Amino acid sequence: MADNRGVVYKGPGKVAVEEIDYPELILRPGPGVPPINENRPCPHGVILKVVATNICGSDQHMVRGRTTAPVGLVLGHEITGEVVERGRDVEYRKLGDLVSVPFNVACGRCRNCKERRTDVCLNVNDHPGGAYGYVDMGGWRGGQAEYVMVPYADWNTLRYEDRDQAMEKILDLTMITDIFPTGYHGCIEARVGMGSTVYIAGAGPVGLAAATSAFFLGAAVVIIGDPHPERLEHARTFGCETVDPLAGPLSEQIEQILGVPQVDAAVDCVGFEAKAHKDGTEQPAVVLNQAMEVARAAGGIGIPGLYVTEDPGAKDEAARHGSVSLNFGIGWAKSLTFATGQTPAMQYNRGMREAILNDRVDIARNVNATVIPLDEAPQGYQEFDRGAPKKFVLDPHGMIGAR
Secondary structure (H helix, E strand, O other), X not given: OOOOEEEEEEEOOEEEEEEOOOOOOEEOOOOOOOHHHXXXXXXXXXXEEEEEEEOOHHHHHHHOOOOOOOOOOEOOOOEEEEEEEEOOOOOOOOOOOEEEXXXXXXXXXXXXXXXXXXXXXXXXXXXXXXXXXXXXXXXXXXXXXXXXXXXXXXXXXXXXXXXXXXXXXXXXXXXXXXXXXXXXXXXXXXXXXXXOEEEEEOOOHHHHHHHHHHHHOOOOEEEEEOOOHHHHHHHHOOOOEEEOOOOOOHHHHHHHHHOOOOEEEEEEOOOOOOEOOOOOOEOOOHHHHHHHHHEEEXXXXXXXXXXXXOOOOOOOHXXXXXXXXXXXXXXXXXXXXXXXXXXXXXXXXXXXXXXXXXXXXXXXXXXOEEEEEHHHHHHHHHHHHOOOOOEEEEEOOOOOOOO
């Protein structure tokens, strides 16, 4: 049996690369596994040798201690890998296949999956929705590891027909597991289209992916807001206008760019750890309220940024239980549309694969994909937490660096 190592959550502010169990085609009991999933057989699954796996801002929420994630959870939901073992019920994946894995764990059988809402699959958790290596998402082991098990593999994996072609584009293709579909979905839900003016809150990797998506969808002007100067500098390298939402009234800054204080669409890529002041004071709803302020009447707001039901690190009781103070009257008065929740990545990943392979989008460059070995994951988490304008890609077997 092969060895395995993975990135393990050790408590607030701490991750470590440790020896972990080699995956089986059974979901064994462990940190975060609900009783309904303990010892769940997965003859429909495959075991992957991980080629690329990424650090995500959603992982950072857990590592900061801002969720109820249990100590010992193996992290990682952005997975590209090679099939090295398959279950008896797998028909359409063979050993050696290179595949992309949407971050949603989905069965492909329930009503929601059949309606392409794989973000809220009804069968992979004790409540709707599942994901790899994430709190309350079914206990499916994370993929920031050397090897990982993927259930319902015929459904949950996207195969690359030409392995060599895919490996040449691997830094771009690893982004279709999560952040590219997530940024794109936020724009779709905000109704970004040809000629749109767009405000994107947050210049982290998801915000940069949303900006890339807005341009891809035909936006005329994309304004991205973030308090980190290095992130804004990077956003400007591919055509974004930039603002610092903590430096003054957001509508006034937008007016200086557009000549009017409003945009057609706003996308929240920050989530519940939003900062309201330069001193770091948090206000969980500040980005949502700013989005309602700057969106035009009948505009759209997409909310791919994470909001949680339990936040043990929040400063007030309401926020600890996921309640935020929205100025909802503004949204009602302006007839705004809102959409939030996990992204159904499978709706987009096939088209994104083709766009990347045919040189229609440069997502790795725009999010500043930065390859590091698995052993450097703790340093990557620390640097990312300080606001580095990078998307860290882990290379567990040296298959990317060797190229």
